Amino acid sequence: MCPAKIAKGAERGYVIPIGGGEEKFNAPIVLQRFVELCGSTEARIIIIPTASQLKDTGACYCDVFKKLGVKDVESLTIDTRADAQNESYAAKILECTGIFMTGGNQLRLSTILGGTPIAQAIRRANAAGVHVAGTSAGAAIMPEHMIAGGPTGALPNEQGVTLTPGLGLINKVIVDQHFSQRNRLGRLLSAVSYNPFAAGIGICEDTAAFIDPAGVIEVVGSGSVTVVDPSEVEYSSMAEAKEGDAITLIGLKLHMLSHGSSFDLNTLKATPAKIQVLH
């Protein structure tokens, strides 16, 4: 699914996949930046806790955002496809300045929200300028193609990843999260090598890719974002590989980007941070 169309004169909101495990209390650099983007004390934030099966996930994030100075924050209880038909929820989503999707299981997000008024509202809100952040499962769901699962390891293989349709807020990247912590390069390479049209971005915990409306990613957080750029791939053996075969992949470009670095999804150019601001 392509991102929803932008109305004349409007500008799309940011899309902000977070690698999970973002700091919430002590120097919460990722969440702080999201709040600033959404209007600081004037922000109106809607939380979608659907990925989580813990009852208090939404309430916990409400507290976190309140501590960050947000007065208007609400978590929407959407646990079933029936809940996801709720038109008053959809209206709230269209009226906020920022949407935050929690972690949990991304297949809960896709199976419960897919094709519902809530999914449509998130897509339309983002096209109208509302910023959408998601952490862990909430990050995975954002692109057109979502990584639903796959084995750990550094190398790609023929059954190295399970791809499913995502929310389609962005279609230039495939996102993986808990990236170095769970050793997921192999499954990101598998995803990218099936069809090298999209870049793979692997996001560490406590780290986010702030993707602006023009398609420039800025890295924010204590870890790094690994960009796998397959635009110059000359050869992939994925089509011929049988189960267990080692894969040949020739011509990938790889960037490891830390806080303040950026990557332009249009020009495919990476730029280091000007100043290391984390010291």
Next chain:
Amino acid sequence: MCPAKIAKGAERGYVIPIGGGEEKFNAPIVLQRFVELCGSTEARIIIIPTASQLKDTGACYCDVFKKLGVKDVESLTIDTRADAQNESYAAKILECTGIFMTGGNQLRLSTILGGTPIAQAIRRANAAGVHVAGTSAGAAIMPEHMIAGGPTGALPNEQGVTLTPGLGLINKVIVDQHFSQRNRLGRLLSAVSYNPFAAGIGICEDTAAFIDPAGVIEVVGSGSVTVVDPSEVEYSSMAEAKEGDAITLIGLKLHMLSHGSSFDLNTLKATPAKIQVLH
């Protein structure tokens, strides 16, 4: 240390790092290929079991090579720096057609052999056309710069690898082994990013990089060889990074190469296998 000089009219032997855990009995594709290169039944193979602290490692490899049809195979007991002064051993090394260094601890190889007549003989033999293979620790010791240790993980960091001087049979690559099995991309990236003059090659178990005298690597085995080509690196934050910092590395090229694929260390060009021969 640069590779030893080649005498006029001579051709250097192959340098063959193996990722460890090579199959020894059932379809031992890597060892079979090494034996063929060294003259098949006419091969004269010397085993250097110094890396291992197990008494029977040399004898076991003698049996393996005999089962592969080699009549003339001998393991040299070199357990101390005094042993490594043995000139009759050095003479045997200069007279064989293939040298095989076993696995174990690469710091035993470097501390026991470094600067001795045995190390000189291995270097001179290779320059005179003798093929040198090494598995695991025996692979790590081969280049000018040896990876002695380092943490596991997918990402580089400022203290991400311990480099020590190696045998210097080749100086265009840095080798890591048990590569995917022990999740070692991070330390290979660390090694390469300190000084991006050499390519990093990460070798899986039961897999070898057959590096011919012209500097072309052919991949042999059931796993893959990951080539990290830093020749187009635009930026590395290694010089400024403090302990624990995420590293920025921009512009790496990455190839995953399976059986029959090749990589030319002169042109830095990777080529896929023509036929997948492992089926």
